[in-house]
Structure formats: structure tokens, C-alpha cells
Amino acid sequence: VALIGARLIRESPDGTRRGGRIVEVEAYIGVADLASHARFGRTARNAVMFGPPGIAYVYLVYGMYDCLNVVTEPEGRPAAILIRAVEPVAGSEAMRAARRDAAVARAVRRSATRRLERGALADDAARDAVVRRIDGLPVARLAAGPGLVSDGFGITRADSGLDLLDPASGLRIEPAPPDDRPPIIETGPRVGIAYAPEPWRSLPWRFVDVTSPTVAPLRRAVPTPG
DNA sequence: TCAAGGATCCGCT
DNA sequence: GCGGATCCTTGAA
Numbered sequence: 001v002a003l004i005g006a007r008l009i010r011e012s013p014d015g016t017r018r019g020g021r022i023v024e025v026e027a028y029i030g031v032a033d034l035a036s037h038a039r040f041g042r043t044a045r046n047a048v049m050f051g052p053p054g055i056a057y058v059y060l061v062y063g064m065y066d067c068l069n070v071v072t073e074p075e076g077r078p079a080a081i082l083i084r085a086v087e088p089v090a091g092s093e094a095m096r097a098a099r100r101d102a103a104v105a106r107a108v109r110r111s112a113t114r115r116l117e118r119g120a121l122a123d124d125a126a127r128d129a130v131v132r133r134i135d136g137l138p139v140a141r142l143a144a145g146p147g148l149v150s151d152g153f154g155i156t157r158a159d160s161g162l163d164l165l166d167p168a169s170g171l172r173i174e175p176a177p178p179d180d181r182p183p184i185i186e187t188g189p190r191v192g193i194a195y196a197p198e199p200w201r202s203l204p205w206r207f208v209d210v211t212s213p214t215v216a217p218l219r220r221a222v223p224t225p226g
Numbered sequence: 227t228c229a230a231g232g233a234t235c236c237g238c239t
Numbered sequence: 240g241c242g243g244a245t246c247c248t249t250g251a252a
Contacts, residue, residue, distance in 0.1 A: 044248085045249090059247090063244075133236090147234050192233050
């Protein structure tokens with residue numbers, strides 16, 4: 001919860017600076033949390049979750065998207081916060097450019113597979129469609145999902161293990177400025193963990209700042225049919 | 227070594 | 240609103 005409102009900062013070697021307000025997170029805590037990557041114990045992938053706090057844990061989901069987490073508990077206790085959405089504050093055009101690069105690369109790969117299956121399909125057409133879509137996005141939507149945060153900020157698994165609390169780090173987290181708009185936080189169940197048994201599946205460990213145009217307010221209740 | 231499935235996003239219906 | 244893309248990680252053999 002303390003992360004909501006904090007700033008995610010990316011400084012590239014060329015001096016480009018991207019920054020945004022963290023507006024949606026999810027908590028994954030301990031080996032007992034059967035929704036967490038730590039549920040199988042310590043493995044090659046999740047090793048940094050068992051390390052000291054403040055470190056970046058980046059993993060690949062669905063074979064396509066990198067997701068950024070912040071390790072939270074002291075060494076030996078595996079826990080991390082998944083950063084699900086960031087509201088851009090600075091460097092939004094650099095984010096847009098990074099989103100374009102990532103999406104175009106995916107579109108070209110996909111176009112190549114399709115060409116093998118069902119005949120010619122111009123890479124240029126796929127590329128143009130992707131560029132139009134990304135260029136039409138409002139700034140608030142540029143990092144409105146865990147995979148999109150990584151795309152927009154240029155985060156990859158190579159960044160896993162970085163110290164996010166080091167002021168000299170090219171990828172880091174800073175406190176919200178004192179005059180910042182105060183967040184209003186809603187909670188809800190975590191997303192995409194249907195494989196987890198109860199109570200883990202329903203624990204309200206997802207936190208959203210509903211003052212942000214980047215995220216939609218959580219639905220409070222499931223309406224009864226009829 | 228193998229087979230299964232995923233802390234997502236996008237295009238198409 | 241649904242299903243495909245895509246490849247890495249995992250436990251089991």
C-alpha cells in the first residue's frame with residue numbers, strides 16, 4: 001500500500017527520463033500464498049524474492065510480457081509486490097516510443113508466423129496498424145497494465161535483481177512529492193490467479209488508486225442475475 | 227527429457 | 240466477450 005502514489009523512475013544512458021505514479025499493485029506474500037511464484041519454494045526464477053527488500057523481480061508471463069515486482073519482506077521471507085499500472089508523469093513520449101517498439105516487434109513476429117500458415121501478409125500493414133493504435137492512446141493509458149509498464153519503461157528480465165531504492169539506479173522508486181494528490185485506495189481480489197485455491201484466490205490483495213484516470217474503479221460487488 | 231500451463235494483451239466477433 | 244499468440248518455468252518421468 002505504501003507503494004501506491006510512489007514514483008517509478010527510469011533514466012536511460014542517453015539522458016531520457018521517464019517517470020510515473022504507481023496506481024495499481026498486487027501483493028504476493030510467502031511460500032504459504034498459493035497464488036505466488038514462491039509457492040514451490042526457492043527456484044532459479046524466483047530466487048530474488050527470497051533476498052533483501054527493495055530489489056526488482058522481473059519475470060515473463062504468457063511467453064510475451066515482462067512484469068515488474070518489488071521485493072518487500074526481509075531476506076529469507078519471499079514476498080513481492082506486482083506493479084500493475086503506472087500513471088505517466090514525465091517522459092510520456094519516450095514511453096509511447098517504447099510501447100511502439102515493443103508492439104511492432106510482436107506484430108512482426110506474429111505476421112511472420114501467419115505468413116507460414118495462410119499465405120502472404122505484409123509486415124508493413126501489421127506495423128502501420130500497431131503504430132496507429134499506440135499513437136492514438138491517451139497518455140494515461142500508456143502504462144495501464146503490468147506488461148505495459150514494462151513495455152513503456154523498457155523493463156526486461158535483465159533488470160531483475162536491480163536495487164530499486166538506490167538513488168543512482170537507472171530504474172528506481174522514489175517517494176511521492178509532498179504536494180502530490182492523495183490517493184484513494186480500493187481493494188479487490190488479485191487478477192489472473194484462478195489456479196489458486198481459496199482463500200488465496202479471493203484475498204483482497206489488489207490495491208488501486210481510484211483517483212487515477214489510468215485505472216477503472218474496482219467493481220465492489222457481483223450483481224445478482226435477474 | 228517431456229508435457230502442461232501461465233501474476234497478459236490484442237484482434238476479431 | 241472470446242480465444243490466440245508465445246516461450247519459459249515447473250514437476251514428473
